[in-house]
Amino acid sequence: MLICDQLTKRYGNQQRNAVDALTLSIEPGQIFGFLGPNGAGKSTTIKMITGLLKPDSGSLSFMGYSLYSDPVSYKRLIGYVPDEPLFYERMSGYEHLSFIADLYGVGREERKQRIEELGERLLLKNALKDEISSYSHGMKQKLSIISALLPSPKLLILDEPMVGLDPKAAFILKTLLVEYAGSGNTVFFSTHVLEVAQQLCSSLGIIKEGTLLYNGTLKDLQLRKQELDATLEALFLELTESGE
Ligand SMILES: Nc1ncnc2c1ncn2[C@@H]1O[C@H](COP(=O)(O)OP(=O)(O)OP(=O)(O)O)[C@@H](O)[C@H]1O
Numbered sequence: 001m002l003i004c005d006q007l008t009k010r011y012g013n014q015q016r017n018a019v020d021a022l023t024l025s026i027e028p029g030q031i032f033g034f035l036g037p038n039g040a041g042k043s044t045t046i047k048m049i050t051g052l053l054k055p056d057s058g059s060l061s062f063m064g065y066s067l068y069s070d071p072v073s074y075k076r077l078i079g080y081v082p083d084e085p086l087f088y089e090r091m092s093g094y095e096h097l098s099f100i101a102d103l104y105g106v107g108r109e110e111r112k113q114r115i116e117e118l119g120e121r122l123l124l125k126n127a128l129k130d131e132i133s134s135y136s137h138g139m140k141q142k143l144s145i146i147s148a149l150l151p152s153p154k155l156l157i158l159d160e161p162m163v164g165l166d167p168k169a170a171f172i173l174k175t176l177l178v179e180y181a182g183s184g185n186t187v188f189f190s191t192h193v194l195e196v197a198q199q200l201c202s203s204l205g206i207i208k209e210g211t212l213l214y215n216g217t218l219k220d221l222q223l224r225k226q227e228l229d230a231t232l233e234a235l236f237l238e239l240t241e242s243g244e
Pocket of ligand 1: 013036041043045
């Protein structure tokens with residue numbers, strides 16, 4: 001289980017906390033959708049969960065490993081697709097993936113098999129021999145997704161993963177995420193595409209101005225608002241505009 005306890009972060013030049021006492025727990029097998037308006041604190045939260053940004057206070061653990069007392073064991077279990085992936089552009093896609101496999105200690109045979117399987121699945125296999133500098137935005141996004149999945153992480157975190165993907169690739173990614181969670185792993189992703197969140201997520205977190213406004217299922221949100229047929233889009237707008 002992923003446990004975020006009272007996570008708080010304020011950037012030096014800001015008047016308020018970017019993330020304020022955020023507490024969440026996410027069970028294995030869940031697809032958790034993290035939603036919120038621009039500037040709500042989604043990327044800041046994700047960067048804290050991945051260990052890229054240190055919270056001012058609060059704690060984080062995954063499968064019993066604390067990010068602070070056992071960071072390597074914690075990070076080994078996590079795959080991350082950032083909102084803006086960065087690569088050594090002069091490497092080929094295959095060289096980049098081998099580099100990631102080395103970092104995570106994925107053996108020769110397993111990496112070959114995983115790279116082939118994921119490359120084929122995300123329709124990038126033929127381009128893996130090419131330099132990353134020749135890739136389109138969508139191809140880089142696919143490479144970032146393959147990199148995150150390559151070590152078979154128990155927790156997959158994706159920041160706006162649909163951006164830049166064509167409809168077919170977006171469909172493939174959605175199918176992959178459902179399969180991945182179906183095998184007992186945890187998926188945590190942020191998105192502004194509420195139809196995708198409604199379709200995929202077994203639980204939701206809605207954040208505004210650093211504060212978690214809602215955490216639970218769509219069904220419970222519909223019940224709470226007494227609007228059983230309401231779309232996630234309608235409920236999201238109601239919740240984030242009224243702020244209750
Ligand atoms: N490096 C930074 N320095 C200063 N302030 C920052 C920095 N990064 C984010 N912020 C501020 O923190 C708050 C939360 O930003 P964050 O990027 O986490 O939001 P977000 O929900 O991911 O937004 P979006 O949907 O627009 O990507 C905003 O007020 C933003 O201005």
